[in-house]
Amino acid sequence: MNDLTRGAALAPEQASAGMDAFWMPFTANRQFKAAPRLLARAEGMHYYTPEGRQVLDAQAGLWCVNAGHCRKPIVDAIAQAAASLDFAPTFQMGHPMAFELAERLVALAGKPFDHVFFCNSGSEAVDSALKIALAWHRLRGEGQRTRLIGRERGYHGVGFGGISVGGIVGNRKMFGPLLPGVDHLPATFNLKEQAFSRGQPQWGAHLADELERIIALHDASTIAAVIVEPVAGSAGVLVPPVGYLERLREITSKHGILLIFDEVITGFGRIGKPFGWQRFGVIPDLVTTAKGINSGTVPLGAVFAREGIYDAFMQGPQGAIELAHGYTYSAHPLACAAALATLDVYRDEGLLTRAAELETCWEDALHSLKDVRNVIDIRNIGLMGAVELAPRPGAPGARAYEAHVKAFFEEDLLVRYTGDIVALSPPLIVSREQIDRIAAGLRSVLERID
Ligand code: PMP
Secondary structure, eight states, X not given: XXXXXXXXXXXXXXXXXXXXXXXXXXXXXXXXXXXXXXXXXXXXXXXXXXXXXXXXXXXXXXXXXXXXXXXXXXXXXXXXXXXXXXXXXOSSOOOHHHHHHHHHHHHHHXXXXXXXXXXXXXXXXXXHXXXXXXXXXXXXXXXXXXXXXXXXXXXXXXXXXXXXXXXXXXXXXXXOSOOSSEEEEOOSOOHHHHTXXXXXXXXXXGGGGXXXXXXXXXXXXXXXXXXXXXXXXTTTOBOOOTTHHHHHHHHHHHTTOEEEEEOTTTTTTTTSSSSHHHHHTOOOSEEEEOGGGGTTSSOOEEEEEETTHHHHHTTSOTTSOSOOOOOTTTTOHHHHHHHHHHHHHHHHHTGGGHHHHHHHHHHHHHHTTTTSTTEEEEEEETTEEEEEEOOBTTBTTOTTHHHHHHHHHHTTEEOEEETTEEEXXXXXXXXXXXXXXXXXXXXXXXXXXX
């Protein structure tokens, strides 16, 4: 350990030394390393910089720290697991925490979900769900169902499956041809019809009917699954129009197509219920989760399967491996210990429904920014929100990006900044005062910079 990794108070010029070797993900490396922003420590709602400055976390780390930072019961559970069962394989072996966690998760989801497959991230959860969907159709004698349908502006991680069904152009175009046989629904977003909607926009349910068009084009018998985020997060919090998800469910059911909800962000209380599908009252066949499952403390992802899916895999000969898929770290003991402790914290503190209690306060705070210069839309649901800015002429999608990120950080506020959209998702322990502080910080920065 050096001073940097220990999180000691450092002068900024010391902090930027020794940073070249880390090839940073989704980062403008050269620009960042010239003027780094470092987070050395965290507690509750805050990060602390190496110099000891307190930064309010309005982004739950990266949409994941739902219980708040460094919560003692979670820290203790991880430490205990590290000291008592550092690793255990889950291929042809098992450890008790993995089974206990799966039972707890299935109980939390409730019917009709009855099995959980573990992986290490949202990207892996997506690839796992897509593979389960393809294999499930094959097992049932419908192996010609190979096509997948995603959605424009969808984010499903960075595996080849995920970027193929994903619809964020920048994440796809560097990598040449992706999975064949993939179509995309249109994004549900329309500024003209939906700007400043509070919660679900009224306009846009008909966009689900595009699915009928794609199905007619290829024939339903060739289509395996449709995957969408119930609320698109990374593209800038695109809330589904009233009736849209219901319509997707209706069409997929009619044609025997599996519906996958990618709940890597919306899972674990982000929009006021344990899972997003519960909030919308629309039951998918597979649900991908990660992030909030253990409050972002140790990498863990999970795919929830609706009843009947696991069972279809159990029809083959006894002794055969039913699903040739898994990861060395599937259900890692540290991740499971963290998740079990996190579920206790969620239960004991009522955090999985807290976003619903705070939703009006959150919505009012964000929409109070409507008069701020350059703000062209504000979107919200649960404890997710986005403030969209007018694109700078000539540079759409990259409005003074670095200057804005820097300005927010200097305001002691951590927000997610994607192009012209400020995305927000505070830990679920956020107070009403802190919500006001987030809105005030946004106003201050947005009025100051251009
Ligand atoms: N799906 C969704 C909906 C996500 O928001 C994310 C991450 N933001 C992912 C998948 C990928 O998760 P990970 O970064 O853990 O691979």
